[in-house]
Amino acid sequence: MNGLRLAAGCLMLGGCATSSLVLLPDDEGHQGAVAVLEADGKPSQAVIAEGNSRTKLGDATPASQPLGEKGLKAQEAALLTDLPPPAKSFVLYFDQGTTTPTAESQAVLTALRAEIASRPGAQVEVTGHTDTVGSETDNDRLSEQRAQEVLDWLAGQGFDRSVMSAVGRGERELKEPTVDNFSSAANRRVEVIVR
Amino acid sequence: MRYLAIVVGGVAFLAASPTFAEIARIKQASGTAYIQRNTQQIKAAPGLQLLASDKLVTGKDGRMSLTFVDNTRFAVGPNSQVSVNEFQYDKTRQKGSFVTQVDRGSLAVVSGKIAKSDRDAMKVRTPNTLLGVRGTKFIVEVPK
Numbered sequence: 001m002n003g004l005r006l007a008a009g010c011l012m013l014g015g016c017a018t019s020s021l022v023l024l025p026d027d028e029g030h031q032g033a034v035a036v037l038e039a040d041g042k043p044s045q046a047v048i049a050e051g052n053s054r055t056k057l058g059d060a061t062p063a064s065q066p067l068g069e070k071g072l073k074a075q076e077a078a079l080l081t082d083l084p085p086p087a088k089s090f091v092l093y094f095d096q097g098t099t100t101p102t103a104e105s106q107a108v109l110t111a112l113r114a115e116i117a118s119r120p121g122a123q124v125e126v127t128g129h130t131d132t133v134g135s136e137t138d139n140d141r142l143s144e145q146r147a148q149e150v151l152d153w154l155a156g157q158g159f160d161r162s163v164m165s166a167v168g169r170g171e172r173e174l175k176e177p178t179v180d181n182f183s184s185a186a187n188r189r190v191e192v193i194v195r
Numbered sequence: 196m197r198y199l200a201i202v203v204g205g206v207a208f209l210a211a212s213p214t215f216a217e218i219a220r221i222k223q224a225s226g227t228a229y230i231q232r233n234t235q236q237i238k239a240a241p242g243l244q245l246l247a248s249d250k251l252v253t254g255k256d257g258r259m260s261l262t263f264v265d266n267t268r269f270a271v272g273p274n275s276q277v278s279v280n281e282f283q284y285d286k287t288r289q290k291g292s293f294v295t296q297v298d299r300g301s302l303a304v305v306s307g308k309i310a311k312s313d314r315d316a317m318k319v320r321t322p323n324t325l326l327g328v329r330g331t332k333f334i335v336e337v338p339k
Contacts, residue, residue, distance in 0.1 A: 018323070018338065019297070019321035019322065019323060019324060019335060019336060019337040019338075020335075020336050021326070021333055021334070021335055021336075022333060022334040022336075023331065023332075023333045024331070024332045024333060024334075025331075025332065026305060026330070026331055026332045027305070027332070030330070030331075031331065032306070032328075032329050032330035032331025032332075033329040033330075033331065034326050034327065034328055034329065034331065034333055035315060035326065035327035035329060036324060036325075036326060036327075037315065037318070037325045037326065037327045038324060038325035039323065039324050040323050040324075041323075047329075057321060057323060057324040057326075058323040058324060075272060075273075075301065076301070076303075076334050076336075078258075078272070079270045079272050079301055079302075079303040079334060080270070080303055080334070082223065082258055082260045082270035082272075082303070083260060083268050083269075083270045083303055083305060084222040084223070084260050084261065084262045084268050084270075086266070086268070086305070087262065087266045119222070120222055120223060120241035120242070121220050121221050121222045121223070121240075121241035121242040121243070122220075122242075123217075123220045123262070123264070125264075163242065195220070195262045195264075195266065
């Protein structure tokens with residue numbers, strides 16, 4: 001009876017779209033949730049938390065059905081295949097006071113280059129950091145120079161500068177918390193995110 | 196003092212105008228797939244930068260995928276209209292707000308840092324629902 005009334009309502013509105021939700025675990029296997037904050041214009045408290053489930057949206061108390069043996073529809077599976085790969089992070093380390101990556105970090109540069117080349121429409125974010133040796137002003141400059149050095153190297157490898165950005169964070173975001181004027185190899189770094 | 200207030204006001208204004216900042220980049224596109232920006236239609240192609248309030252539109256053979264600057268990932272299926280109504284992200288604090296509207300079609304989402312930053316900081320609106328995303332992967336479908 002309820003369904004009939006709903007159907008009649010939809011006809012009058014000229015065919016109301018019943019949206020639906022398929023909830024899945026993330027790539028690491030964690031299961032998140034989606035809260036229904038409003039359904040049909042009314043506030044709701046419902047939370048959809050069952051992984052691998054399908055839910056018709058629009059009811060204040062939505063009922064989730066397991067995907068079961070039928071699993072995803074072909075177009076849903078295709079949509080998941082279309083998702084871009086997750087962002088990937090790289091870290092390069094530097095010798096004290098220099099803008100030269102350590103010998104070990106040269107291999108990271110090679111891996112970084114390969115990763116960018118493999119991603120159409122890549123976006124590259126380069127962030128430089130220092131340890132706490134020296135003044136804050138000097139370290140702001142040094143961290144920017146480190147980031148710029150990596151960006152210039154990538155540009156030299158043929159990547160367009162418009163896909164990359166570089167900033168320096170000085171000694172404000174220490175990887176390893178230390179007192180001032182403390183030499184730390186872990187903090188002298190450039191972090192690169194490839195999306 | 197008066198001068199300082201004006202300068203501070205100016206900075207706040209700049210920080211609060213994310214309209215011209217890149218929010219995402221197209222990774223793949225095929226078939227009829229374009230970005231509606233105000234009255235402009237821009238063909239979706241790898242590397243195209245998106246701005247807040249852009250609308251993603253695909254035809255019956257169209258698809259596109261994109262990654263946002265907070266690491267959120269989208270795949271848009273055929274016959275879709277998806278608007279990014281609001282996108283604000285503070286990279287340093289890794290906080291922000293993100294509202295997407297799916298008018299029709301299908302959208303797969305893997306949420307990123309904005310969804311993690313605060314409860315329901317990322318929302319998805321369909322014609323009959325408002326969803327709060329709590330860190331996950333999902334597909335929203337809105338039949339025509």
